[in-house]
Amino acid sequence: MIRVLPWLIVLVAWLYGMVDCALSDRxxxxxxxxxxxxxxxxxxxxxxxxxxxxxxxxRGTTPPRGSNGKGRRPMAPDDDPDFLRGL
Structure with missing residues (x-):
């Protein structure tokens, strides 16, 4: 089993790298x-x-922008005005 582990690590990294390359923005x-x-x-x-x-x-991706031009941060439901309006 210990002899297979390095090959398994290389295989997983290779597959992850190929999928990451295929799905990245050109x-x-x-x-x-x-x-x-x-x-x-x-x-x-x-x-x-x-x-x-x-x-x-x-490198990094920019967070999605909201309709007002500012990035929207995740917040707790009791702090979210849209959630509170729906109650």
């Missing part, structure tokens, strides 16, 4: 190359996944 991908090329690079099990996470993966 405009947010870093590295100066296209998302398609990053996906082809991520096909390489260990090296491609490391390159994707270090150089290609988008």
């Amino acid at each position: 405009r947010a991908v870093r590295g100066g190359i296209s998302k398609t090329l990053w996906f082809l690079i991520s096909v390489l099990p260990a090296v491609g996944t490391v390159l994707w996470f270090v150089f290609g993966r988008p």
